Amino acid sequence: MSNAMSEAAAQRLRPAARTSATSFAFALEVSIVALLLAASSAPTPLYPLYQDQWGLTPLTITVVFSAYALALLVALLTVGGLSDHLGRRPVLMGALALEVVAMVLLASADGAGALVAARVLQGAATGAATSAAGAALLDLDDPRRPGRSALANSIAPVAGMATGVLASTLLILFAPAPTTTVYVVLAVLFAAQAIAVARTPETAHPHPGALRSLRPRLAVPPAARRTLLAAGAGIAAVWALGGFYSSLGPALVRLVDPGAPDAFAGTVFLTVSATAALTVRVLRGTAPSVAVSGGALLVAPSAALSLLGLYGAGPAAVQAGAALAGVAFGAVSQGALRMLLAALDDGDRATTLAAYYVLCYLAMSLPAVAAGAGTQQVGLRTVSAVYAASTALLAVVAAVALAVFGRKASRSPAHRNDRADGIDPNYPSHYNY
Numbered sequence: 001m002s003n004a005m006s007e008a009a010a011q012r013l014r015p016a017a018r019t020s021a022t023s024f025a026f027a028l029e030v031s032i033v034a035l036l037l038a039a040s041s042a043p044t045p046l047y048p049l050y051q052d053q054w055g056l057t058p059l060t061i062t063v064v065f066s067a068y069a070l071a072l073l074v075a076l077l078t079v080g081g082l083s084d085h086l087g088r089r090p091v092l093m094g095a096l097a098l099e100v101v102a103m104v105l106l107a108s109a110d111g112a113g114a115l116v117a118a119r120v121l122q123g124a125a126t127g128a129a130t131s132a133a134g135a136a137l138l139d140l141d142d143p144r145r146p147g148r149s150a151l152a153n154s155i156a157p158v159a160g161m162a163t164g165v166l167a168s169t170l171l172i173l174f175a176p177a178p179t180t181t182v183y184v185v186l187a188v189l190f191a192a193q194a195i196a197v198a199r200t201p202e203t204a205h206p207h208p209g210a211l212r213s214l215r216p217r218l219a220v221p222p223a224a225r226r227t228l229l230a231a232g233a234g235i236a237a238v239w240a241l242g243g244f245y246s247s248l249g250p251a252l253v254r255l256v257d258p259g260a261p262d263a264f265a266g267t268v269f270l271t272v273s274a275t276a277a278l279t280v281r282v283l284r285g286t287a288p289s290v291a292v293s294g295g296a297l298l299v300a301p302s303a304a305l306s307l308l309g310l311y312g313a314g315p316a317a318v319q320a321g322a323a324l325a326g327v328a329f330g331a332v333s334q335g336a337l338r339m340l341l342a343a344l345d346d347g348d349r350a351t352t353l354a355a356y357y358v359l360c361y362l363a364m365s366l367p368a369v370a371a372g373a374g375t376q377q378v379g380l381r382t383v384s385a386v387y388a389a390s391t392a393l394l395a396v397v398a399a400v401a402l403a404v405f406g407r408k409a410s411r412s413p414a415h416r417n418d419r420a421d422g423i424d425p426n427y428p429s430h431y432n433y
Contacts (some may be wrong), residue, residue: 006177020031025200026140026152027361032092032193033156034131038125038164039186040068041273043119045168045266046179047250050115053179058251058380060112062372065247066365068119068126073361075127075356076138077216080250083132085210087202088139095129096194103187130157139203154280154334161273172263201270217361220355224340228356231336234296234398235356236363238329239392241299243364244387245269248371248380255380257315271322272329279330288338293402295331298324299395303388310381333360 047061056064083091102125105118137152171185172178222229245252249272250265283291305313305321340352367387374383 019165021201022140024122024171025203026137028193028196028200029133030138030156032197033130033137034160034163035186035189035193036099036129036133037157037160038167039122039190040126041161041164041246041269042114042168042186044165044246044250044269045172045263046182047247048265049172049179052250054111056112057372058248058375059369059372061251062247062368064112064119066114066369067116068123068360069243069365071123072119072127072356073123075124076131076357077130078214080131080354081213082128082210083135083204085205085206085208085213088132088136088204089197089200089202090235091127091132092136092197093194095125095132095198098125099129099190100187100194103190104182107183109179109221111406112154115379132250136203151281151284154284155277156272158277158280158330160278162270165270165273169266169270173261181386217354220352224352227336228359230401230404231292231332231339231398232359233401234292234299234332235336235359235393235400236298236333237394238295238325239360239363240347240367241302241325241391242272242329242386242392243368244371244384244391245272245325246383247368248375249322250311251375251380251383252318253315255384256309256318260315264378268274268318268322271319273327275323275326276330276333279327280334283331283334286335288335288342289402291331291335292339293399295328295335296398297401298328298331300392302328306388307385310384333420334396 043064046391047056047064051061079091085260098121102118102122105121106112109115109118141148168178168182171182175181245271249268253260253265253268279295302321302324305317305324309315309318309321337356340356367390371383371387374386
């Protein structure tokens with residue numbers, strides 16, 4: 001009798017234990033995505049310190065930034081689907097170990113070459129880890145809470161970026177050797193996460209084809225091609241803005257307010273990432289086409305505010321422009337992804353995402369490098385004005401394209417999202433800086 005009662009009690013406890021383990025695993029994957037993106041944005045407030053210590057030019061800073069973005073893009077295109085074949089745990093543990101090495105290299109960097117090498121390594125590790133962690137979040141989705149994984153995949157990256165800038169700024173203010181301390185802290189946290197991953201159950205079902213999966217594939221099926229053409233200019237505009245604020249934002253703050261402490265130079269990108277995170281959360285139930293169109297229309301006033309700040313209105317106008325840029329980024333990015341992926345077959349998702357992120361990361365990195373080069377020729381003020389006008393023009397083109405093609409696309413089954421809340425619970429999201 002006693003044994004029977006004990007077995008019955010054990011059976012009642014098992015579902016609770018499984019629920020607890022799943023909740024821990026879900027929280028761990030969210031924390032990994034957030035920390036990866038925090039590490040990606042942590043150097044932004046440090047760029048002025050690097051410039052002062054080593055005499056780096058704006059072009060060098062944008063090369064350091066773009067090295068990370070392009071390495072991340074290559075990783076997404078090659079090892080992005082590797083965890084489907086090897087499992088989430090081994091890919092995550094390997095990528096987190098690589099992140100630790102990258103943090104150690106950043107902490108010990110003594111010049112631009114070391115920074116570029118470390119950022120390339122970090123970009124590769126982040127691309128592999130965010131893909132595996134994002135997929136694990138989808139594996140752990142709870143049918144009783146539909147859309148939870150998609151929301152976490154959307155908010156964790158931009159919230160992580162904001163946290164990274166804030167933490168780095170505080171360390172500049174209060175910690176010794178900030179260009180070392182921030183990376184040491186991150187290395188310890190990544191190591192702890194790798195150990196925790198080893199203690200979680202595998203959520204994927206590994207299968208053959210790992211080597212074949214490393215071959216990059218770029219293809220956009222007809223169901224998504226029209227949407228990508230219509231929204232492409234808006235996507236390029238907001239990601240180019242993000243790249244500008246992340247790489248040259250501190251220099252812009254210095255130009256507008258030369259007396260501002262170095263610790264506050266990176267806060268302009270904090271404004272962008274924080275408002276982007278809030279926008280993703282607020283607009284999660286908004287129709288995707290409305291989010292993209294509305295976000296695109298905000299790029300022009302964002303650019304105008306930045307120009308006002310450059311030509312007399314001061315840092316408040318620059319911060320206001322950055323806030324609008326964050327709203328535009330959050331609205332366009334998550335809306336465009338939902339429009340692209342809502343009605344695609346599972347087999348088309350990977351290739352469509354690859355094409356989408358090629359556009360995103362090229363738009364984020366190449367214009368930033370061009371701006372850095374232009375700064376040496378004509379100065380940051382002129383480059384900023386040209387950059388603002390170019391992104392505003394792209395956004396206007398996107399708004400017109402969406403207005404022209406939106407009605408027909410909304411009637412097409414390939415572009416219709418049948419969920420009442422407007423969220424496709426199966427799409428991953430990578431806002432990686």
